[in-house]
Amino acid sequence: MPSPEDVRRVACVGAGVIGGGWVAHFLARGYDVTAWDPAPDAEARLRRLVDAAWPALEQLGLAPGASADRLMVTATLEEAVSEAQFVQESAPEKLDLKRELLAKLDSATPAGVVIASSTSGYPMTDMQTEAVTPGRLVVGHPFNPPYLIPLVEVVGGERTDPEAVRWASRFYEVAGKSVITMDREVPGFIANRLQEALWREALHMVASGEATVRDIDLSITEGPGLRWAIMGPMLTFALAGGEGGMAHMLDHFGPSLKSPWTRLEAPELDTALYDAVVAGCDDAADGRTIADLVAERDRGVIAVLRATGRLPGTGAE
Numbered sequence: 333m334p335s336p337e338d339v340r341r342v343a344c345v346g347a348g349v350i351g352g353g354w355v356a357h358f359l360a361r362g363y364d365v366t367a368w369d370p371a372p373d374a375e376a377r378l379r380r381l382v383d384a385a386w387p388a389l390e391q392l393g394l395a396p397g398a399s400a401d402r403l404m405v406t407a408t409l410e411e412a413v414s415e416a417q418f419v420q421e422s423a424p425e426k427l428d429l430k431r432e433l434l435a436k437l438d439s440a441t442p443a444g445v446v447i448a449s450s451t452s453g454y455p456m457t458d459m460q461t462e463a464v465t466p467g468r469l470v471v472g473h474p475f476n477p478p479y480l481i482p483l484v485e486v487v488g489g490e491r492t493d494p495e496a497v498r499w500a501s502r503f504y505e506v507a508g509k510s511v512i513t514m515d516r517e518v519p520g521f522i523a524n525r526l527q528e529a530l531w532r533e534a535l536h537m538v539a540s541g542e543a544t545v546r547d548i549d550l551s552i553t554e555g556p557g558l559r560w561a562i563m564g565p566m567l568t569f570a571l572a573g574g575e576g577g578m579a580h581m582l583d584h585f586g587p588s589l590k591s592p593w594t595r596l597e598a599p600e601l602d603t604a605l606y607d608a609v610v611a612g613c614d615d616a617a618d619g620r621t622i623a624d625l626v627a628e629r630d631r632g633v634i635a636v637l638r639a640t641g642r643l644p645g646t647g648a649e
């Protein structure tokens with residue numbers, strides 16, 4: 333196992349929205365990247381994604397020597413990982429597929445090299461069942477787009493070697509990410525559990541006609557979302573208590589907040605709710621294509637990262 337600081341070559345397996353985002357991130361941080369994806373149009377899609385991300389990455393500052401030309405798309409999974417010093421798996425979120433793929437990666441990747449899955453919710457314990465050396469399999473859960481959003485959540489499964497978790501956390505830090513290392517498995521990890529709680533309430537309100545999709549989005553972008561890029565929900569609420577901080581905030585508002593806490597069941601994602609959410613998003617896009625929205629989001633995230641002094645580190649230069 334190389335030390336995390338010495339890694340030069342990374343393999344990305346599965347190259348859609350997230351795998352492609354990882355490829356762009358690792359290239360910008362100066363790594364050689366090999367990628368494999370079974371889709372016939374995968375290479376063209378991947379190169380388009382990297383080209384679209386590159387201006388944003390240039391604005392953030394590329395590591396010395398970083399180049400999109402250091403991407404090699406391989407014909408087979410085995411070629412992609414044969415010389416890799418770290419592997420990031422970003423295949424579709426299907427448990428059987430992940431189990432089989434992680435076992436294949438385990439048998440094709442040099443001994444000792446850590447393999448991380450981008451899964452957004454499966455515990456590694458459930459995914460590492462078919463692998464011969466499950467000790468090196470970890471979850472490295474990113475946020476879209478991985479080339480701009482710093483956070484990665486790292487956690488192992490029951491059969492993961494704790495050293496692999498430590499190694500992966502350190503590697504991601506060297507590669508310019510902000511890392512939360514979890515010492516136990518929680519479905520959805522930390523950030524997705526929080527996002528999903530908000531999403532559940534949003535779906536309830538859309539389903540019952542209490543709010544439109546636009547209302548939901550505006551309520552965050554013009555409201556708490558502005559504060560959350562600076563401080564998390566805990567410190568933000570501590571300020572709601574004035575000089576008394578969180579203790580006063582809980583004494584003052586705790587009892588009245590109990591009622592919003594009680595709507596805990598997930599709403600049924602029936603056709604009516606599905607259609608309302610999809611149509612609401614089309615309406616909110618207001619003629620902007622997905623590519624327009626991606627460019628707008630990237631500009632905004634860079635501005636926030638700059639404004640809050642949180643530009644990523646430099647990686648493998």
Ligand SMILES: NC(=O)C1=CN([C@@H]2O[C@H](COP(=O)(O)OP(=O)(O)OC[C@H]3O[C@@H](n4cnc5c(N)ncnc54)[C@H](O)[C@@H]3O)[C@@H](O)[C@H]2O)C=CC1
Nearest residue numbers: 346347348349350351371422423424425450451452474476
């Ligand atoms: N989309 C998102 O916002 C986020 C997704 N994730 C996770 O990232 C992973 C990938 O999700 P997306 O990129 O959104 O999906 P996607 O559908 O955009 O990309 C999946 C890619 O995997 C490829 N693929 C299909 N079968 C494969 C196989 N057997 N081996 C390797 N590649 C295969 C597909 O051709 C496709 O290019 C999932 O585990 C998902 O939960 C994590 C964080 C955020």
Ligand SMILES: C[N+](C)(C)CC(=O)CC(=O)[O-]
Nearest residue numbers: 451452474475476524527
């Ligand atoms: C929607 N999602 C569950 C796939 C989202 C994530 O996993 C993280 C993100 O990018 O918000």
